[in-house]
Amino acid sequence: MSRFHKVLIVALLLGSIALLSGKLVWLTVVVVVFLTIVGFGVASPRLSFFGRYVCRGDSSRRWVALTFDDGPDARSTPALLDLLREAKVAATFFCIGKKVAANPELAARILREGHLLENHSYSHSHFTNFFTVAQLHTELAQTQSAIQTVAGVAPKYFRPPMGLSNPHIFRAARALGLQVIGWTARGLDTKSTEPEKIVARIARRLEPGAIILLHDGDIPADRLVVTVKRLLATLRRLDYEVVSLDKIVA
Numbered sequence: 001m002s003r004f005h006k007v008l009i010v011a012l013l014l015g016s017i018a019l020l021s022g023k024l025v026w027l028t029v030v031v032v033v034f035l036t037i038v039g040f041g042v043a044s045p046r047l048s049f050f051g052r053y054v055c056r057g058d059s060s061r062r063w064v065a066l067t068f069d070d071g072p073d074a075r076s077t078p079a080l081l082d083l084l085r086e087a088k089v090a091a092t093f094f095c096i097g098k099k100v101a102a103n104p105e106l107a108a109r110i111l112r113e114g115h116l117l118e119n120h121s122y123s124h125s126h127f128t129n130f131f132t133v134a135q136l137h138t139e140l141a142q143t144q145s146a147i148q149t150v151a152g153v154a155p156k157y158f159r160p161p162m163g164l165s166n167p168h169i170f171r172a173a174r175a176l177g178l179q180v181i182g183w184t185a186r187g188l189d190t191k192s193t194e195p196e197k198i199v200a201r202i203a204r205r206l207e208p209g210a211i212i213l214l215h216d217g218d219i220p221a222d223r224l225v226v227t228v229k230r231l232l233a234t235l236r237r238l239d240y241e242v243v244s245l246d247k248i249v250a
Contacts, residue, residue, distance in 0.1 A: 004050045004167060007037055042129065045163050045182030051170030055182035057248025059209035063241040065248050066231075067092040067183070069120055069159065070217025072099055072106040079221040080228060081113055087232055090114045092245040094159040094181075096217065097122035097143030100150060107150045116244050117151050119143045119158040119178060129164045136172035144176060157181045157245060181245070183213035187227070190215055195227040203234055209248055 011034040018026035041049025048055075057065060071077045071093055084091055093110050095117055100107045111117050121128060122142040131139065140158060148154045158178040160169050165180070173180050185205030187198035202212055212231075216224060235242055 002050050002167070002170075003048065004038070004041060007034065007049075042164055042166060045165060050165050050167045051174075051180065053165060053180050053182045054211075054249055056184045056207070056211060057209040057245070058250065059207065061241070062208050062239055063243050063248060064184075064206065064208075064210040064212055064235065065092060065245040066212050066214070066242050067094060067159075067181075067245060068214050068216040069094045070099075070124065070215045071095055072103045072110060073217045073219075074103055074106060076219050076221040076224050077106055077110070077216045079225050080216050081109060081115075083225050083228055084115070085113055089232065089242045090116075090244040091242075092116040092118060092157075093216070094118045094120035094157070095143070095147065096120050096124045097139070097146045099217065100143070100146040104150050107147070111151045114244075116157075116246060117147050117155060118181075118245070119147065119155040121158075121161050122146070124161045126162070128161045129166055129169075131168065133168045133171050136168050137175060140172055140176050140178065157249075179249070181211065181249070184210035186213035187231075189219060189224075189227060193223065195223065195230050198227050199230045199234055202231060203238070206235075206238065206240065208240075211245065211248075 011030055015027055015030045018030055041047050045053040046055045066089065068091060072095055093115055095107065107117060119140055122139045144154045156179060158173045159181045163182060170180060184207065185202045187202045189198045192198050
């Protein structure tokens with residue numbers, strides 16, 4: 001039973017008591033508090049409110065996983081791959097299915113160079129959190145198929161667009177055998193344009209087993225390369241090893 005279901009049961013009991021007692025003010029309070037808690041659950045992966053949302057890996061070693069969302073992007077991903085190859089770093093790419101279908105050679109390169117190709121939905125819709133289970137299943141299944149066509153193996157991990165969640169997401173992911181992945185530290189690099197600030201924001205959240213979130217989709221190549229170079233230098237200075245996600249997530 002998820003935390004959502006436990007909170008729902010408590011809310012229904014308290015709401016029923018308030019309703020039977022004729023205390024509509026208390027009923028309103030129960031509804032408002034319930035909706036507030038659900039809102040936090042939707043927006044905060046670390047709460048694992050609707051299901052197991054993995055936001056950190058094995059902390060027994062000083063290692064982190066570097067992950068990139070929203071690619072593959074022909075304008076920026078090749079430069080990033082060049083940098084990762086030069087630095088001998090394996091990363092994990094949460095890819096949008098329709099971008100994989102549009103850039104199969106680039107997606108194949110990601111896999112060929114030792115990185116992981118994982119599921120980030122097919123369309124990356126801003127309305128993902130309002131999709132039915134059937135719609136989500138279709139989105140995830142289409143991405144599984146697109147990546148399997150390129151990689152020869154289906155993804156094991158799914159990161160919901162914008163990191164949002166609800167019970168439907170976990171049901172759809174579970175049906176396809178996907179583990180839902182969040183993050184420990186993110187640079188907010190889709191909003192911030194200064195590599196120094198992006199890296200500093202990540203550094204404040206670093207810990208053994210951290211999952212780091214950056215983006216290669218719709219990010220200018222020069223800014224992406226500078227940011228990742230600075231981040232890798234910071235990780236080396238702090239004595240962190242960078243590994244692919246499957247190394248630290250059970």
